[in-house]
Amino acid sequence: MNQPDSGPAPVLALTDISKSFGAVRALQDVSLHLYPGEAHALAGENGAGKSTLIKTLAGVHRPDAGQVLLDGEPVVFNGPADARDAGIAVIYQEPTLFPDLSIAENIFMGRQPRTSLGRIDRRAVHGATAALMTRLGVDLDPERLARGLSIADQQIVEIAKALSFDARVLIMDEPTAALTGSETARLFSVVRTLREGGAAVLFISHRLEEIFELCQRVTTLRDGRWVASELLGGLTEDDLVRRMVGRDLDELYPKQATTVGGTALSVRRLTREGVFRDVSFEVREGEIVALAGLVGAGRSEVVQAVFGVDKADAGEVHVGGERLRAGSPTAAMAAGVALVPEDRRQRGLVMEASIERNIGLTGLDRLGSGGLVRRALERGRATDWAVKLQLKYNRLSDAVGVLSGGNQQKVVLAKWLATDPAVLIVDEPTRGIDVGTKAEVHRLLSSLAAEGLAVLMVSSDLPEVLGMADRVLVMHEGRLVAELPRAEATEETVMAAATGRLAGEGAAA
Amino acid sequence: MNTLAKYLRWDTVVGVLLIAVFLAGSGTTEGFADTANLSAALNDTAEIALIALPMTLLVVAGQVDLSVASMLGLSSALAGSLWEAGWSFELIVPICLLVGALGGLLNGWLVTRVGLPSLAVTIGTLTLYRGLASVVLGDKAIADFPEAYAQWATYTQTVPGTFVPYPIALFAVLAVVTAVVLHCTAFGRSLYAIGAQEDAAYFAGIRVKRLKLVLFVLAGFVASFAGIVYTLRYGSARADNGLGLELVVIASVLLGGVDFDGGKGTLGGAVAGVLLIGLLNNLLTLNDVSNEIQVIVTGLLLVASVLTPRVVTSVSERRQRRAATAAPATA
Numbered sequence: 001m002n003q004p005d006s007g008p009a010p011v012l013a014l015t016d017i018s019k020s021f022g023a024v025r026a027l028q029d030v031s032l033h034l035y036p037g038e039a040h041a042l043a044g045e046n047g048a049g050k051s052t053l054i055k056t057l058a059g060v061h062r063p064d065a066g067q068v069l070l071d072g073e074p075v076v077f078n079g080p081a082d083a084r085d086a087g088i089a090v091i092y093q094e095p096t097l098f099p100d101l102s103i104a105e106n107i108f109m110g111r112q113p114r115t116s117l118g119r120i121d122r123r124a125v126h127g128a129t130a131a132l133m134t135r136l137g138v139d140l141d142p143e144r145l146a147r148g149l150s151i152a153d154q155q156i157v158e159i160a161k162a163l164s165f166d167a168r169v170l171i172m173d174e175p176t177a178a179l180t181g182s183e184t185a186r187l188f189s190v191v192r193t194l195r196e197g198g199a200a201v202l203f204i205s206h207r208l209e210e211i212f213e214l215c216q217r218v219t220t221l222r223d224g225r226w227v228a229s230e231l232l233g234g235l236t237e238d239d240l241v242r243r244m245v246g247r248d249l250d251e252l253y254p255k256q257a258t259t260v261g262g263t264a265l266s267v268r269r270l271t272r273e274g275v276f277r278d279v280s281f282e283v284r285e286g287e288i289v290a291l292a293g294l295v296g297a298g299r300s301e302v303v304q305a306v307f308g309v310d311k312a313d314a315g316e317v318h319v320g321g322e323r324l325r326a327g328s329p330t331a332a333m334a335a336g337v338a339l340v341p342e343d344r345r346q347r348g349l350v351m352e353a354s355i356e357r358n359i360g361l362t363g364l365d366r367l368g369s370g371g372l373v374r375r376a377l378e379r380g381r382a383t384d385w386a387v388k389l390q391l392k393y394n395r396l397s398d399a400v401g402v403l404s405g406g407n408q409q410k411v412v413l414a415k416w417l418a419t420d421p422a423v424l425i426v427d428e429p430t431r432g433i434d435v436g437t438k439a440e441v442h443r444l445l446s447s448l449a450a451e452g453l454a455v456l457m458v459s460s461d462l463p464e465v466l467g468m469a470d471r472v473l474v475m476h477e478g479r480l481v482a483e484l485p486r487a488e489a490t491e492e493t494v495m496a497a498a499t500g501r502l503a504g505e506g507a508a509a
Numbered sequence: 510m511n512t513l514a515k516y517l518r519w520d521t522v523v524g525v526l527l528i529a530v531f532l533a534g535s536g537t538t539e540g541f542a543d544t545a546n547l548s549a550a551l552n553d554t555a556e557i558a559l560i561a562l563p564m565t566l567l568v569v570a571g572q573v574d575l576s577v578a579s580m581l582g583l584s585s586a587l588a589g590s591l592w593e594a595g596w597s598f599e600l601i602v603p604i605c606l607l608v609g610a611l612g613g614l615l616n617g618w619l620v621t622r623v624g625l626p627s628l629a630v631t632i633g634t635l636t637l638y639r640g641l642a643s644v645v646l647g648d649k650a651i652a653d654f655p656e657a658y659a660q661w662a663t664y665t666q667t668v669p670g671t672f673v674p675y676p677i678a679l680f681a682v683l684a685v686v687t688a689v690v691l692h693c694t695a696f697g698r699s700l701y702a703i704g705a706q707e708d709a710a711y712f713a714g715i716r717v718k719r720l721k722l723v724l725f726v727l728a729g730f731v732a733s734f735a736g737i738v739y740t741l742r743y744g745s746a747r748a749d750n751g752l753g754l755e756l757v758v759i760a761s762v763l764l765g766g767v768d769f770d771g772g773k774g775t776l777g778g779a780v781a782g783v784l785l786i787g788l789l790n791n792l793l794t795l796n797d798v799s800n801e802i803q804v805i806v807t808g809l810l811l812v813a814s815v816l817t818p819r820v821v822t823s824v825s826e827r828r829q830r831r832a833a834t835a836a837p838a839t840a
């Protein structure tokens with residue numbers, strides 16, 4: 001191990017922690033030391049045990065063996081509240097907001113400032129929330145209800161919640177997975193300030209460049225075991241990947257050349273009042289078109305209207321030349337459209353249902369005849385896709401809720417790829433997916449496109465957009481502001497359009 | 510995770526309990542295991558059992574229909590008043606069924622189109638349908654229905670060679686059909702998805718509203734049919750027939766392990782729940798236990814059915830926890 005041997009003692013440490021869930025050994029003899037003033041990365045593939053480790057630190061899970069040490073003393077946290085009282089702020093991988101409470105109420109849940117009369121001081125709550133939002137550089141109304149917030153916005157609220165008390169330890173499980181570059185940059189500058197003030201930070205991300213940008217040390221896990229704890233200074237991204245995966249990795253963006261065919265999806269003047277306006281574009285067979293933009297630009301809303309889960313106020317969607325009935329996902333599916341939604345917990349998956357049931361849900365009419373569902377076909381469909389996407393699971397009859405975040409995302413992809421679509425719309429397809437599998441997903445999308453599939457991809461991951469897309473459409477504040485062919489799409493041009501510096505110019509043809 | 514809770518499926522427990530009650534009854538109570546008594550005991554649950562089928566589908570889909578017993582009453586009152594007016598029974602039955610389906614349609618429409626929660630909607634229509642029943646028949650009681658039909662509904666006539674009365678035989682057939690629908694069809698799969706996570710079901714292209722509507726119509730239809738059965742079985746059409754029966758139906762379904770939050774449960778469990786409550790009540794009656802006590806026993810069973818899985822979970826969690834806290838001390 002490579003730890004600073006002089007200087008302060010670890011503020012928080014795990015020693016020889018093991019944790020199993022039934023037959024799944026999620027952690028085995030893992031140790032981790034977190035020092036004040038350091039940003040420490042936790043790396044590993046999907047299902048390596050990162051979230052389990054964090055939940056053990058935070059008192060959500062009890063370790064089967066091993067100890068948690070706070071300032072060198074063994075502690076037993078009985079739940080997240082204990083951890084919080086000890087000054088540990090945790091941002092979990094999946095946002096857990098109360099949908100019927102406002103953003104401000106969510107952030108100050110259970111510890112609202114009070115007036116002298118003992119009533120909740122609404123104005124103070126509002127003000128503090130607004131201040132947090134300014135600090136994070138986002139424009140979210142503190143009074144807005146959490147219901148209906150995009151995943152990225154929910155993530156921001158979770159971050160604000162963690163920052164709202166003066167934590168000595170800040171633990172973040174993939175906080176940036178749904179964020180674009182600019183929100184991430186803001187978050188990092190806030191985190192740096194905390195770190196300089198002596199706080200310890202534990203950070204998880206599958207975007208390796210973020211790890212190198214923010215952190216000084218990294219601990220790598222593989223299959224629930226500790227692999228290495230070392231300074232990032234001497235490492236390359238390839239070194240880190242090798243630690244995580246145990247082998248070298250192929251190309252991350254294996255873009256295949258394709259021959260572009262006829263128009264598969266055509267969106268004409270689509271409008272939803274107050275959300276997006278006058279959006280027109282086409283996606284042709286064999287083409288991967290990316291929809292880029294900042295968080296809140298309306299990208300997810302556009303694709304949801306295209307698929308029909310939201311009803312547009314005006315405009316038309318044509319698939320394969322036929323006009324789609326508005327507001328009917330069933331009709332969209334029948335026309336060969338598939339949508340992998342952004343929010344996997346609410347919309348992508350039935351969390352308490354099994355892996356095979358979830359994958360089967362989009363093809364119930366194909367799993368037998370006369371409305372009957374044949375178990376063997378259902379299982380076969382699930383098995384096929386579990387193998388293709390290298391799903392890490394125990395049994396196909398396990399609830400998807402027990403899978404690691406990245407593996408849940410694979411199930412959502414599987415469920416939609418299994419419908420054999422003509423137009424595939426993916427909203428953040430690789431959110432929370434590890435580098436190795438990301439490359440697999442990209443390879444898959446690329447080869448499907450080569451076979452004539454039309455792909456529309458919403459992604460906040462700019463390298464992914466630039467690496468995979470034949471064309472990049474950029475949205476800014478609900479309007480399509482730029483259309484860039486692959487050759488012209490660079491980080492600068494996309495960001496310029498996304499931040500509105502291009503507004504008015506070159507709207508999509 | 511926690512082994513005890515995993516292997517101890519509640520619907521199995523209810524099945525075992527059912528057998529235990531049967532064995533205990535045969536051992537202790539004279540006449541309990543006689544075929545005539547069993548026929549009577551089964552037939553006494555006919556309406557509850559019939560309505561429990563669509564109710565199970567509704568609860569699995571995260572919905573509930575509290576208006577079923579009122580619909581039973583309305584159907585009975587309607588049958589009575591038409592019979593009194595001299596209509597032929599062959600015409601009365603389809604009219605009652607149509608009214609039932611329309612009542613279900615109203616429930617479903619309010620839930621899916623207006624977007625009200627089913628609990629609120631059907632509390633309203635519970636009162637409405639019972640009120641309509643009183644309007645139709647007042648406080649009269651109509652009797653003297655055609656002998657052939659009345660015979661069909663009583664426990665004294667059984668399917669030849671068995672002790673199964675006809676309403677129960679019909680229920681058995683419908684139960685098998687419902688079980689296949691719930692557990693082996695696309696329709697059934699969709700209901701579980703809707704009950705567990707409605708948004709995810711909608712995003713998967715499932716016609717959530719249409720399916721819910723179908724379920725409510727089905728519930729109204731079956732409830733009105735149960736009203737006919739009830740009328741024939743007791744030989745009396747009254748506006749207050751089956752008062753409060755909806756609670757027994759729901760209790761039986763929940764007792765059978767169907768989760769009130771939706772998304773969980775089996776039809777077999779629900780049927781076992783119905784039979785368990787039916788047999789138990791019969792046994793208590795034979796032992797001269799008063800009606801009040803019977804209600805209390807049913808209530809306790811229900812509380813137990815809701816509590817037991819939770820207790821099992823928390824006990825095994827505590828055991829795990831103790832093991833976990835003991836570990837560092839020995840290390």
Ligand SMILES: Nc1ncnc2c1ncn2[C@@H]1O[C@H](COP(=O)(O)OP(=O)(O)OP(=O)(O)O)[C@@H](O)[C@H]1O
Pocket residue numbers: 021022024025026044045046047048049050051052053093392393402403404405406407432434510
């Ligand atoms: N509550 C649970 N019950 C059963 N198995 C679980 C549970 N939680 C996690 N697991 C299993 O433990 C393993 C580690 O999961 P964990 O969530 O820690 O992975 P991770 O490293 O965070 O992955 P990801 O990058 O995908 O988020 C996985 O195989 C997962 O299926």
Ligand SMILES: [Mg+2]
Pocket residue numbers: 050051052093173404405406
């Ligand atoms: Mg995780």
